[in-house]
Amino acid sequence: MKFSIPFTLFLIVAGSINIYFANENVTQSDWLYHARIATPYGYNLSWEEGLKRAIENNANVILDWAGFSDSYRGRVLQVNESLQEFKQRVEYVHSHYPNIKYMVYIAPLEMQTYNSDLNGDGKDDDGKDSTYTDHPDWLQVGIDGRKAVFYGSMPGMPFWVDETSEDVWLSPSNKEYRNFIMNLAKEIALTGVDAIWFDVPHLRFNFGDAWQNQWSSVDEASRNDFYNDTGLILPEPPIRPDWNNATWREFVLWRYKQINDFIKDFNKAMKGVNPECKLIIETSSNSVSITQNGCSLIELPYACDAIAHEYGGPFEEWQYYSWMHMLATLKFWHDFDINASWLLSYVEHGKVELARFHAALVLTMGFNYYTSGNIGMAGIVDEQFMHDFFEWLGNHDDYFYGWDGNTNIALLFSQQTLDFLDRGSWEGYAYHDEFLGITMMLIESNVPFEVISEKDLNQLDKYDVAILPDFACMSEEQADKIRQYVANGGTIIAINETSLYNEYGIKRNDFLLKDVFGVGINEVEDEKIYENEYNNGKAIFIITPVGRYYYWAAAPWGNYGNKIEAEYWRGKLLDMIGRINLFIPFEIDGNAVAFSYEKEDKKMIRILNFKNIGLGNAVPKEEEIEVKIYGSVNEAKVLDFMGNARSAEIKKEENTSIISFTLYTQCCLIYSTNESVLHASIVKPEEGKIYFMGREITSVPSDKVIIIGGISIETITNGNKVEFYVDDELKFIDEEEPYRWQWDERAIGKHEIKVIAYDNEGNKAKDEIEAIIFNIWG
Numbered sequence: 001m002k003f004s005i006p007f008t009l010f011l012i013v014a015g016s017i018n019i020y021f022a023n024e025n026v027t028q029s030d031w032l033y034h035a036r037i038a039t040p041y042g043y044n045l046s047w048e049e050g051l052k053r054a055i056e057n058n059a060n061v062i063l064d065w066a067g068f069s070d071s072y073r074g075r076v077l078q079v080n081e082s083l084q085e086f087k088q089r090v091e092y093v094h095s096h097y098p099n100i101k102y103m104v105y106i107a108p109l110e111m112q113t114y115n116s117d118l119n120g121d122g123k124d125d126d127g128k129d130s131t132y133t134d135h136p137d138w139l140q141v142g143i144d145g146r147k148a149v150f151y152g153s154m155p156g157m158p159f160w161v162d163e164t165s166e167d168v169w170l171s172p173s174n175k176e177y178r179n180f181i182m183n184l185a186k187e188i189a190l191t192g193v194d195a196i197w198f199d200v201p202h203l204r205f206n207f208g209d210a211w212q213n214q215w216s217s218v219d220e221a222s223r224n225d226f227y228n229d230t231g232l233i234l235p236e237p238p239i240r241p242d243w244n245n246a247t248w249r250e251f252v253l254w255r256y257k258q259i260n261d262f263i264k265d266f267n268k269a270m271k272g273v274n275p276e277c278k279l280i281i282e283t284s285s286n287s288v289s290i291t292q293n294g295c296s297l298i299e300l301p302y303a304c305d306a307i308a309h310e311y312g313g314p315f316e317e318w319q320y321y322s323w324m325h326m327l328a329t330l331k332f333w334h335d336f337d338i339n340a341s342w343l344l345s346y347v348e349h350g351k352v353e354l355a356r357f358h359a360a361l362v363l364t365m366g367f368n369y370y371t372s373g374n375i376g377m378a379g380i381v382d383e384q385f386m387h388d389f390f391e392w393l394g395n396h397d398d399y400f401y402g403w404d405g406n407t408n409i410a411l412l413f414s415q416q417t418l419d420f421l422d423r424g425s426w427e428g429y430a431y432h433d434e435f436l437g438i439t440m441m442l443i444e445s446n447v448p449f450e451v452i453s454e455k456d457l458n459q460l461d462k463y464d465v466a467i468l469p470d471f472a473c474m475s476e477e478q479a480d481k482i483r484q485y486v487a488n489g490g491t492i493i494a495i496n497e498t499s500l501y502n503e504y505g506i507k508r509n510d511f512l513l514k515d516v517f518g519v520g521i522n523e524v525e526d527e528k529i530y531e532n533e534y535n536n537g538k539a540i541f542i543i544t545p546v547g548r549y550y551y552w553a554a555a556p557w558g559n560y561g562n563k564i565e566a567e568y569w570r571g572k573l574l575d576m577i578g579r580i581n582l583f584i585p586f587e588i589d590g591n592a593v594a595f596s597y598e599k600e601d602k603k604m605i606r607i608l609n610f611k612n613i614g615l616g617n618a619v620p621k622e623e624e625i626e627v628k629i630y631g632s633v634n635e636a637k638v639l640d641f642m643g644n645a646r647s648a649e650i651k652k653e654e655n656t657s658i659i660s661f662t663l664y665t666q667c668c669l670i671y672s673t674n675e676s677v678l679h680a681s682i683v684k685p686e687e688g689k690i691y692f693m694g695r696e697i698t699s700v701p702s703d704k705v706i707i708i709g710g711i712s713i714e715t716i717t718n719g720n721k722v723e724f725y726v727d728d729e730l731k732f733i734d735e736e737e738p739y740r741w742q743w744d745e746r747a748i749g750k751h752e753i754k755v756i757a758y759d760n761e762g763n764k765a766k767d768e769i770e771a772i773i774f775n776i777w778g
Contacts, residue, residue: 037370041378058390142214156209172262189270205292255294325556335451349373360666403597420505437547486537583762590625633657680757710744719757
């Protein structure tokens with residue numbers, strides 16, 4: 001909660017403002033992907049005039065506050081008045097600015113009672129009309145048994161808790177409050193508002209100096225829900241975390257479900273009365289705070305329409321590695337989002353050059369832009385910059401949204417390791433530092449990758465390489481999937497204690513993937529890189545936590561990093577990458593970072609200039625760069641940040657196209673190639689057919705093929721090699737046309753037939769079909 005307004009809203013004067021129409025017509029279904037977000041505040045004007053000014057500055061989505069946003073009086077005691085006044089605002093916006101989307105802020109799990117502690121003694125003055133005095137059972141409870149009630153006079157309170165106010169955190173499981181807030185969600189949606197901005201879906205772990213490591217909530221309602229969901233009994237507080245206790249470990253995992261279920265129910269309630277109303281979730285959860293807050297970024301995107309990630313800064317011109325940290329964090333967030341990705345961040349008022357570089361970075365990572373000029377949510381960095389930037393973005397946002405990452409490399413994030421080895425602590429095992437360090441190094445090295453999680457292991461065959469940065473907490477089932485991936489021809493780069501613990505953080509005697517690594521825990525040597533051929537694939541392994549060491553040397557939290565040491569550890573990672581046959585489709589000669597994207601037959605590389613970027617300077621020096629693209633590029637253009645599109649010079653050298661141009665702050669390089677897209681199709685057998693001893697005998701209404709006896713699996717492709725699989729087990733490799741394999745082995749029941757085709761550039765394409773087979777003669 002970062003902004004508050006008085007409960008009594010400004011009265012709306014009908015007809016006082018001329019109707020203003022936005023430049024573009026964003027449809028109801030896709031407006032989340034085209035959002036340019038601002039508030040009516042920060043202008044020192046009336047609400048109506050501030051709204052008009054924000055829209056004239058080319059914002060097309062307005063975030064506002066209402067009496068029910070965060071105030072106990074406005075949300076509970078005088079909720080009908082709050083709703084009525086807010087409904088007038090909704091009607092005003094929609095009638096005066098019909099192309100503008102209007103959102104309202106609410107923090108369902110946090111609430112303040114303003115001016116309840118005027119004497120500053122740390123309790124409500126009259127013992128009534130505050131959340132805690134009226135509804136103590138609504139509150140979250142920490143493991144020491146205290147309720148999550150705070151007063152602004154307490155030491156260490158965040159800035160948004162007024163000095164004379166009471167602030168409480170509410171239990172998602174309390175039935176009375178849950179019913180109340182779900183009904184309020186319906187009432188808000190019925191006003192016709194376009195979206196609800198739901199802030200801090202968090203269980204309060206730390207708050208102020210006196211509330212630390214509390215693992216909320218262990219209130220009675222939460223413990224009852226935990227029992228109903230798991231059959232396990234969590235003791236009454238006070239309790240202590242016991243990581244050897246199965247009930248405690250299950251509670252840590254269950255907290256994610258508690259939060260996600262609350263959000264899903266909130267979304268269901270509002271859409272039940274207004275299906276077009278969107279739910280935006282704001283969260284700053286990242287790294288260790290994921291565990292602390294009980295807010296999983298793997299599951300959260302499926303519970304809402306978009307996530308507004310909050311990144312604390314950049315308030316000033318950072319050192320180089322601090323920008324790498326921001327890029328790594330945004331990459332992590334964006335790769336898990338399944339819908340639009342929004343970013344709330346902060347640039348100090350008046351720092352226009354910093355705002356320019358920051359905005360270029362935000363777009364490079366594919367986020368919708370919302371930036372405040374102060375520590376609250378409603379400041380303005382620079383009005384002219386906002387106007388010009390939003391105007392340009394409104395004409396060019398198709399360059400930044402709706403593109404998919406273009407890579408054959410997976411970087412695996414292990415929430416299990418974060419939960420059960422870091423255990424909610426910034427000072428413990430430090431898996432979070434390892435993962436961020438590897439992410440930063442890959443970005444700095446211009447190695448394209450996609451972040452995945454343990455839940456994506458079934459899709460590993462989409463990638464040629466999987467990087468496992470200290471995937472320490474691994475189940476036997478997960479290890480089998482990785483083992484099969486390598487056996488089928490995949491490559492892994494494994495780092496540190498990968499597979500040394502079970503999925504709950506219990507240490508094993510040796511690596512579960514010892515056979516894949518080719519070395520055991522008692523034989524490994526520090527900093528030595530091990531290579532092991534495993535069936536058709538390969539493993540590269542190092543016991544040294546190179547990501548942590550890089551991260552600690554880079555020190556992105558400080559003003560200076562140790563570049564020499566950081567580069568040493570980045571060299572180790574690049575040494576590991578260099579030992580595999582990895583196809584990276586482009587190289588860049590220049591001090592820049594680049595991210596590869598694709599959409600239909602178009603490809604894009606977004607390039608951010610880092611020349612001369614460092615502490616105290618956020619203005620990159622223009623530089624001449626060369627981009628080498630493997631393949632024959634037949635057309636290319638460059639869109640400069642806040643500039644126009646221009647053509648780029650293309651030179652051909654054998655199978656490489658070299659594109660040269662001047663790089664200013666940032667650009668999008670858009671190109672297409674002459675090569676046709678690699679494809680592969682199973683042409684025999686076909687689904688919906690029955691085959692007997694290899695011959696088609698009839699058709700059936702089914703999405704499967706029925707096979708009796710042996711059969712020839714036949715494939716067409718424009719590649720030059722085809723692998724044939726049954727149930728992900730490699731059976732045959734054919735490198736000559738016609739591409740076929742005779743499947744004539746004993747098999748009964750349901751099986752999956754899959755083919756993967758390859759070309760000379762390392763691209764691959766696949767096709768698969770479900771089969772029911774009866775072959776006792778193989």
